[in-house]
Amino acid sequence: MSIKEIVTPENTDQITFNGKIKKLQQTLSKLPNSNLYTFKVIILANLSGSETKKGNAAFTRLLQGFKYEIFNYQRTCDELLLPSISGTCSQPGEVTIPLTLKDNEVPQATNTIKTIGGNCTVSIMFIPAMQIAQMMHNYRNALLIYNPRSFLGLRKGNINSTIRNTIVKKNTNEFALFNNGLTIVTSGSSFNKSLGSASKAQLILEDPQIINGGQTAATLAQIYDSSDRYSLKGKEVLVRVITFEAEDTKRKKVIQQLSEATNGQTTITDGDRHANDPLLDTFKKSIFRDFAMLYEHKTGEFYEGVVVKKHVPKDQIVDRDDFLRVAIAMNGDPGMARSGGKKNLYAQHFFNAEHQMNEQEQEKSARKYMYGYFVLRYLKTKSKQLKDLQDKYHRDKYGYALRYGNYAVVSVCARFRPNNLSAESTQEKAEQVCESVLSHWKEFENEVIEKRSTNRDFDFANYYKTQTVKEDINSTQIKWLDE
Incomplete structure (x- = not known):
C-alpha cells in the first residue's frame, strides 16, 4: 500500500x-x-x-x-x-476560552465541595456570550451528553425567544443579570492570567458538558449562526464550572444526579426526563446494529443526520413513546398501552423488567420489541392505504383494529414471535403474522359483542383502553394464524 x-x-x-x-x-x-x-x-x-x-x-x-x-x-x-x-463526532476534548479582564477585576470565585463521588471544585465567573455561542456552534450535541434534551430540542419553545430578545434588542449587558446562566461539568479546568498582558486571560475546560442552561447556550448558537451575530458582543453569561476529581464511573454517577437535580424545575417532557437512562443507550446501539434504525431517546437527537446531512430517511426513526407502548402491549397489557398517559407510562411502566437485566438480555429485549414495533408500523401504513371516505379505517374488513385496536393487535402478534427469530427476518415475520391476525379481527370483535353487549353499536373506542381486552384475548379460541 x-x-x-x-x-x-x-x-x-x-x-x-x-x-x-x-x-x-x-x-x-x-x-x-x-x-x-x-x-x-x-x-x-x-x-x-x-x-x-x-x-x-x-x-x-x-x-x-x-x-x-x-x-x-x-x-x-x-x-x-x-x-x-x-452530530457528536467532534468531541470537545479541550476547549480554550479567551477572556478579557478589567482593571483590578477578580475574574472568578472558587470553592471545593465534598460529594459522595469525591471532591469537586466549583468556579463561578462571567464569560463572553460570543465564546459560549461559538463553543455550542462547534460541538452542539457533543456538549449535551448528560442534558435531557438535544440541541434541536433545546432550540424550540417560547423561552428561547425571550433569551434571544434580551440579547438582540438591547445594546447593554442586562442579559448577564436576567439569565440564570450555565452549569458546565469538566474532568479538568484551569484559569491562566499569565499571558503577557494584564488584560488577557484564558479558561481551559477538559471534556466539558453542559448539564444546565442548555437552552441559553443553544439560543446563543442560533444567534451566532444568524445575521444578528454582532449583537453578542459586549454580552456575558454567568457560568458555573464544576470540575470533578473522582474517577470516571463515580464522576458519571454524580453528574447524572446533578443533571436531574438542576433540570428538575424545568418544563421538559416525560420522555426527555428519562433520556439519559443507560438502558436507552443500549437500546439505541442494539437497534441500530441489528435493524439500521435509530431509536430516538432525545427529541431531535438525529436532526444532524436525518435533516441536515440526510444520511437516514425519517421513516427509519423509532419513536420512543410508540416503542414503550409496544413493549407494554407485548408484555400482555394492551389496554394500558393505549390508555396510559405519558406521565403514568414513564413513571410506572418504564421498562421495569429490563432495568434488572444485564446488557446482553437488554439487547434481546430490544430485538423482541422491534418485532412489535414493525407490527405497529405495518398497521399505521395499512390504515393510510386505499383511503375510502366512507370507510376511513377499513372497518368492513378489519373491524376497529386499525382505529382503536393497534396495541391489541400487537399483543396478539407477540404470541407468535419465534424465540430464535433473526434480526434480518424480523420485519417480514412481523408483517406476515400481522396480516394473518388482521384477517380474523372482525371475528374477534363479533365474539366480544356477543360476550359483552347486546348492543351492536358496542363502544370499541373505550373497550380497547380497558383490562377487559386482555381477558378476551387470553380466553378466545380463535386460530389466529392461517395454516
Whole structure:
C-alpha cells in the first residue's frame, strides 16, 4: 500500500492517485501545525487473528510501519456511524476560552465541595456570550451528553425567544443579570492570567458538558449562526464550572444526579426526563446494529443526520413513546398501552423488567420489541392505504383494529414471535403474522359483542383502553394464524 507516498508526496511522480486521494492530500496540506499530528490507519473490516503477533507483523508490513486500528461492524456502528448521525463526532476534548479582564477585576470565585463521588471544585465567573455561542456552534450535541434534551430540542419553545430578545434588542449587558446562566461539568479546568498582558486571560475546560442552561447556550448558537451575530458582543453569561476529581464511573454517577437535580424545575417532557437512562443507550446501539434504525431517546437527537446531512430517511426513526407502548402491549397489557398517559407510562411502566437485566438480555429485549414495533408500523401504513371516505379505517374488513385496536393487535402478534427469530427476518415475520391476525379481527370483535353487549353499536373506542381486552384475548379460541 502507498500510505507513505500519500501522506508525504515527495518523489511520487511515477504514482498516479485517484481524485479522492488527491483531495485527501489537499486537505492534509492545509492542516495548521501538521507536524504536531501523528498518522494512524483505520481499517473497516471484520478481521480475526489480527491481534496475534503474526497478524500484527503482517499488518505492519502491509501498512509500511504506520500504526493502525481495526473497526469491526460493532465499533463502526457505535463509534463512527451513530456519532456522525447524531452530530457528536467532534468531541470537545479541550476547549480554550479567551477572556478579557478589567482593571483590578477578580475574574472568578472558587470553592471545593465534598460529594459522595469525591471532591469537586466549583468556579463561578462571567464569560463572553460570543465564546459560549461559538463553543455550542462547534460541538452542539457533543456538549449535551448528560442534558435531557438535544440541541434541536433545546432550540424550540417560547423561552428561547425571550433569551434571544434580551440579547438582540438591547445594546447593554442586562442579559448577564436576567439569565440564570450555565452549569458546565469538566474532568479538568484551569484559569491562566499569565499571558503577557494584564488584560488577557484564558479558561481551559477538559471534556466539558453542559448539564444546565442548555437552552441559553443553544439560543446563543442560533444567534451566532444568524445575521444578528454582532449583537453578542459586549454580552456575558454567568457560568458555573464544576470540575470533578473522582474517577470516571463515580464522576458519571454524580453528574447524572446533578443533571436531574438542576433540570428538575424545568418544563421538559416525560420522555426527555428519562433520556439519559443507560438502558436507552443500549437500546439505541442494539437497534441500530441489528435493524439500521435509530431509536430516538432525545427529541431531535438525529436532526444532524436525518435533516441536515440526510444520511437516514425519517421513516427509519423509532419513536420512543410508540416503542414503550409496544413493549407494554407485548408484555400482555394492551389496554394500558393505549390508555396510559405519558406521565403514568414513564413513571410506572418504564421498562421495569429490563432495568434488572444485564446488557446482553437488554439487547434481546430490544430485538423482541422491534418485532412489535414493525407490527405497529405495518398497521399505521395499512390504515393510510386505499383511503375510502366512507370507510376511513377499513372497518368492513378489519373491524376497529386499525382505529382503536393497534396495541391489541400487537399483543396478539407477540404470541407468535419465534424465540430464535433473526434480526434480518424480523420485519417480514412481523408483517406476515400481522396480516394473518388482521384477517380474523372482525371475528374477534363479533365474539366480544356477543360476550359483552347486546348492543351492536358496542363502544370499541373505550373497550380497547380497558383490562377487559386482555381477558378476551387470553380466553378466545380463535386460530389466529392461517395454516
